[in-house]
Structure formats: C-alpha cells, structure tokens
Amino acid sequence: MTDTPTHQTWIILGASSTIAKAFTRSVAATGAHVILAGRRMDDLNASAADAKARGVADATPIIFDARIPDTFQAIIDLAAAQSGTLNCAVFVGSMPTQDAIDADPALVDGTISDSFTGPARFLQMLAPVMMARSCGSIVGVGSVAGDRGRVGNYVYGAAKAGFATYLSGLRNHLGRHGVHVLTVKPGPVDTAMTQGLGQQPFMTTADAVVADIHNALRKKRNTLYTRWIWWPVMTIIKLIPEPIFKKMSI
Template sequence: MKEHWLVIGATSAIARACIRELAQQGADITLVGRDLSDLEASASDARLRGAENARVLPCDVGDPHARQILLEQALIEQTRLNVLVAVGLMPEQDTMDTDPALLARMVESTYTGPMALLQGLAPHFERQAGGQVVVIGSVAGDRGRRKNYLYGSAKAGLATYAEGLRARLFPCGATVTVVKPGFIDTAMTWGLPGLFLVSSPESCAKAILKAAKKGQAVLYHPGFWRLIMLIIRHIPPTIMKRLKF
C-alpha cells in the first residue's frame, strides 16, 4: 500500500527537509499549516521531486474547529497513513511572563493542539494496523530550566503524551518516534546566543525518517545531545535551581 505522510506544521525548516526526502521516495504528502501560499509552493516543489500527490490543507492547530475539519479531511483512500507533527511556538519567556494570552497560544500550539490531533488520528492507526507517527519534541523538555521552562514544559507534556500513545498503538503495530533536536539551523534558533555544533535541517530529516522507519522510540539529533541531556537530567535539584541557563 502506498505511503501517505500527513505533515502538520509543514512550513518549519525540519518539516520542509522531511517533505523533500519523502517526495523523492514517491510518497503521497499532505502539507498542513496556516500560510497557504507557502504551503502551495512547497507542494509544487514536492511534485517536482517525485510526489505524484502533494496536497495542501489549511489548519491553525490552536483552533479546535480547524482541527476537527483537518481530521475529517486528513485521510487519502488506499494509502497507509503516517504523521509528522512539527508544529510549535517558542516566544521569549520574558514576553510570556507579561502576556497571558501569548502563553496560552504557546501551550495550545505546542502541546494541546498537536495532542488533540494525534488523539483524533489514533483510532485510524489502530484500524489500519500500522503506520509511523513522528513527533518533534525538544531537548528543552528534558529538564525545567530557568530561562525556558514554559516552552520546555509544553514539549515535556507532548513527549509524555507520545510515550502513552506509543503504548496504546503498540498492539496494532504502529510506531511513535519522539525527536529531540538540539541546535538546528532554523528560523527558531537564528540569532540565539551560545549555539554550537549546529546541524542542518537536511541532516536532521534524514535521521528522522531513518529512525521512524526502524520504529525507534526517541531520537536525539545531533546524537551527542543524548549524552549532554543525560548529564543535565542527573544534575541534583539543589544545584539545578541555582543555574541561570
């Protein structure tokens, strides 16, 4: 059966790179996001690269009504559904401290919306008895840090949800891969201080699709971030609360 990838948050740099890889494999691709002109351009590029069926569906994941419409339109007959969730919002924490509405949008876009969409799609994975789910998380979700704990907590919640979804879908043969990127050369990380050994979206995409195909539970990329976060997770709370990063 032909593969169909539903890419939620298709305008992100990592998602774009994944779409290019998937198009070369000949998969059907549904690009989901808010910027329709941008999505249409990416869909045209995907067709040129080998995706015979690359379509666009509009959706603001923070809007419950829009999510419901997406769920009703998501499937393509005679294909096997796979999902890549690459959506998120990372405002400055200082700004969210003084803007409750922005904080709520961050949570809705980064956790609540993606979780609701995956929950709505879960029964289909059970019916088709297989498929791949990829959730782009973040190393920020591994530990609460003073400068980024709001965004980090949303990503941590999404990773915990994905772990439960993985257990739910295991009996039917579907897999759930959580990706925890370190520093990737994207618009989200542009200009941030202290970046080192930054990976490209293309390298990240290849690693993501390889891990998903193997059914790998968690992928840190670049791989050395697994060791970095192992060390950070073992910092005692008495020390962690004093750190200013």
C-alpha cells in the same frame, strides 16, 4: 518511514516549518502522497509545487491551526480517504522568549496550544484511523528543552515535556495496534525558530535532523536525540540535583 510496499501518505503538520520542508523534500523523493497542513496557504502552495516537481504521488495543501480545532477534521477526512499506509509527522511549535512571556503571561496559553495540546488533540482524532489499518508511523517533534525546566525557556520546555509524555503514552497504546510512534528531541537547529539567537551549542541543520529521523524510523526507534550528543548531555543535566540546578543558568 514504514517499509511496507503499499502506497504511503504523510500528513505533515506544521508544513511551513524549516524542518518540515526538509522532511517533505525527503518523502517527496520516495513518491509518497503528502498532505501539507499549516496556517499559511501561500507557503503551503509553494511547498506543494516543489514536492510535485520532486516526484510526489500527490501534494495537497490544507489549513491547520493548532489553536483552532475546527480545522482538524477536514485533514482527518482527507487522510482517511487515502488508500494504503497513513503516516503523520508533527513539526508544529512556537517558542516566544521567556522575557516576552514574563511580560505577557497570556503567551503561556498559545505556547502550550502550539507545541502540545493542539497537536495532541489532532493525533487523538487521527489515532483510530491509523489503528484500523494496523500500520503507519507517527513522528512527533519535541525538544531537549522538555527534558528539564531551565530558566531561559521553561514554558516552551513545559509544552515539549507534555508533548513527549503524551507521545510516550500514545506509543504504548498504538504499538499494540501496529502503529509506530517516534519521539524526536532535537537540540538547536538552524531554522526560523532560532534566528537571532546566535550560535548555539551542537547546532545542526534541518537536513541532518531529517536524515536522523529516517534512520530512526527504519530502526523503529522510540526516541531520537538529534544530534546524538544530546542524549548523554541531557542524561547528565537530568542527574544534576535540584538544589544545584536551580542556581545554574545553562
């Protein structure tokens, strides 16, 4: 979160996500205004009511579908009408199993839209509004899966890699205009997305991820691995020579 004393607004993209809900609860407690953007209005209404009970200045549910760019402009307009500091946190993403994608290659398009191109296009539209105010933060949630293409989920990984590269360039651009961009790379988190996958290594919770995000925002970090152990783990995984890596099933 930015540390300016002005009125804070957070656009929360993918507000029905488990991690987004934990994030919404955390910013609600600070009295910010939250714009809850997602596909399921019933769920967004419930989150808005919960945020109001926790002390938000206001909570506005609004439709956002990463695959329908026509839903983007109304959110930008709503955000632009708010005074003070604008911030945006992106939690949108989908992870069909690699087996499902192998059986239906059309799932590639949706996976890339949900986790990369939809959010990137939205942020591209939002960027001028934030630049004009010379403040605010963007939190983009990628994944450790984007650090190297693995046999088990390389389409999702490719989408997250694309999004992380996009965020790196956006940071380079917006950093010159006073806007902070934080790339978050979680390992496995106990959420709807990981239901049915069984126990995963270094599994964490949505609340722990959100606490790490706020810590990274305070320190104006560029990239956050959460849990922290994923930074050395992924550093090693990225160093494995390709002739060896291509035979591994990690």
